[in-house]
Amino acid sequence: MITLYRAIVFFVILMGSASSLAKAEQNIWPGPYQSGKIIPVGEADGTFKRRPGGRLSYVYSQDTAKAVKARVSVPPSAKLDLLEVRNANGTTVERIDPRTFSGREFWTSTVAGPTLTIVGGPDTNWAIPRVTGLIVDTGSFNRESIIGPNQLEDVVAYKGKYLAIVSTVEKAIGSLSFVDGDIGYVCTAFMLNKSWAMTNDHCVGTEAVCATATLSMGYEILPDNTLSGGTAFRCKRIVLGDYGLDFAILEVEGEPGQAFGSLELAAHAPSADEDAFVVQHPNGEPKKISSVDCAIHVAEVMGRTATTDNTHTCDTAGGSSGSPVIDASGKVIALHHLGKSKTDPNFYEINRAVEISKILEFVANHDTQINR
Structure with a gap:
């Protein structure tokens, strides 16, 4: 059930939905969370240092940082087969074969916390890599996209009526960090099978952005109130996507769906005022859930270019783009992509998600099989 506040929101949308049908939403708001601009790193500061025992390492630390991502340049003569990206606790969140990027640059995964460490070696004959930029x-x-009071909560703290379902599905949802131009961003994504993940096209819509992207699974607060930085998996390619439906299916390395599971997509349209919940990474934070006063309102409204969307009253924020809107059975019924509009009064106090059944129809028409 929803509160009176959100019931009033529903009424306003219903009254204004007819006029909204003629308007295409061109501006994504609030969109991906902007994690920061690229900070150039000079040669002296960015060079890996040789440590006792012959190992190479680079360390960046800033007390006020909640996350750090590094751009690494690999010399053409690279021979070392492993670099480890570690967080402030010394936990390895990503293992990279630098030979894959010989003579090029790559972005590491985003490391939660104030310190990022990259360790390699020992190999005294190896040309030393260099960090050339940081986010x-x-x-x-x-x-921006909170409806009324902020009712987001850490997944670990959730004790609501969907507890059994949430405990099963939340593992398949991760934080997607990437770089576009000179800015770092964060969205949300979820596993469809062992190696494919779904997010928004406005998050990762090109192969160039995919090449910078990493999906962190298990980035969350644990029952003992400590932070798990998760495990990172690199974006390999875009399998399929569409601008109008604002979705992208990404193939990621390492088959994270084997360990973290995957979500089932609902072939049916959601019902009016149907209760739901959204598991997400708002503002690039550890995994959270919106379930209180979270419901679908099935006014047929404009999405990015056409009437593809359902409205919903689930709390979100920048970085929630690409989150699954999930029903009581644990199936994904919509793909969140638009927060409260700044330009259209019909959507001043409501969020929007693309109806998953419309995405499934598009996928089927392009001979793509998700259940692989």
Whole structure:
């Protein structure tokens, strides 16, 4: 059931939905969470140092940082077969074969916390790599797409009526970090099978952006109130996507769906005022859930270019783009992509998600089989 506040929101949308049918939503708001601009790193500061025992390492630390991502340049003569990306606790979150990027640059996964360490070696004859840029996230929470009071909570703290379902499905949802131009961003994505993940086209819509992207699974607060930085998996390619439906299916390395599971997509349209929940990474934060006063409102409304969307009253924020809207059976019924509009009064106090059944129809028409 929803509160009176959100019931009023529903009424306003219903009254204004007819006029909204003629308007295409061109601006994605609030869109991906901006984690920061690229900070150039000079040669002296960015060079890996040789440590006792012959190992190479690079360490960056800033007390106010909540996450760090590094751009690494690999010399053409690279021979070492392993670099480990570690967080402040010394936990390895990603293992990279630098030979894959010989003579090029690559972005590491985003490391949660104030310290990023990259370790390699020992190999005294190996040409030393260099960090050429950093993205340091020092941002605070922005409540742009919160409907009424902020009712987001850490998944670990959730004790609501969907507890059994949430405990089963939340593992398949991760934080997707990437770089576009000179800015770092974060969205949400979820596994469809062992190696494919779904997010928004406005998050990862080109192969160039995919090449910078990593999906962190298990980035969340644990029952003992400590932070798990998760495990990172690199974006390999875009399998399929569409601008109008604002979705992208990504193939990621390492088959994370084997360990973290995957979500089932609902072939049916959601019902009016149907209760739901959204598991997400708002503002690039550890995994959270919106379930209180979270419901679908099935006014047929404009999405990115056509009437593809359902409205919903689930709390989200920048970075929630690509989150699954999930029903009581644990199936994904919609793909969140638009927060409260700044330009269309019909959507001032409501969020929007693409109806999953419409995406499934598109996928089927392009001879793509998700259940692989």
